[in-house]
Amino acid sequence: MSTLRRMSPRRSYDQYCSAARALDTVGDRWTLLIVRELLAGPRRYTDLHADLPGVSTDVLASRLKDMERDGLTTRRRLPPPGVAYVYELSRRGRGLLPVLEALGVWGAGELGERRPTDAVRAHWFALPLLRALREAGAGEGLVEVRLEEGEFHLHAGTDERRGPVYGDGPAPAEPDARLVLDAGTCAALSRGELDLGEAVRDGRVEVTGDGTVAKTLQAG
Template identity: 55%
Template structure:
């Protein structure tokens, strides 16, 4: 079936022709921290059907937003990852995260949640503590790390090999920081379960 288009000669319209379909930006959110297998995407996009996921992956690949490659022993595993064009959508995700944070309110019993979904709003709080450097955040069994520098902030799967700061949060604390209910600095100052280094590599 041919894809529908707004047929507006407008940059916003053209962008929405590519990423405006339901699930597309959430798929980009999932891939913004690193490659994912099909099963990973399906598990972390509760509510999507296998048919829709497959169709969206195919369309975004055709549009140059993501690519797929073989990896693992005998190249038996297929992973999807963002292209440079796809990665350049991070500011869009950041802006939507800022705008949508005020809409979170209380979590409803029917709301799905994944720890890594807090990576975008937590990143802004982390950058206030560490304007330049590497920070690992653990939320339960999930871990991701931030690279913060003059070019902005990015987050990546897993802990960093060496981090200037390492934080351990539970889901409640992560939610409080993400929604602005509690400053991250308060948690760092009150919690002894974190590790940090100065930029010279010495513990502080």
């Protein structure tokens, strides 16, 4: 049996408790981080592996099969001329967004200073920035974000259960706002040491654009 088709046996805590049942499904190492990546929409296996530094090919393949079996993801082949398969979250998988957001809030105090061994991807700041935009009352719209580490875009204020929450790279259309900031400011926003309105007023976040989101942030 090939690596991609290998599925690990289902393990269970055998406890009649909803938290234990949830951990039966998402408690394995890497599973929730795969969900984090797939909140950006369909991803190829190679893309997932590139943005999950430290995961082995065997473990990633196994987790993806487990997640498909458990109804968190689906796998489909791209239409011609594409030949690759992509993985995407099911509606049940997208329902883990508030879980990841809550974990991010709970773990924000653990960020501290970035260690020399820490990998970073610009889009890993997407979920904290979405929360910061909500807390700032920025409303709904497409937001492009630029850091030294790269660019990504957010679908702020939309129904996160229906589609991608964020995407890697520039916005696919004219955004309602463009934000330019650094990873240190993103980390401070994540830790709750700084709110987005304050960061804009202090010049730590540069906001441009003509949409409602930009105007709201500029007026705050």
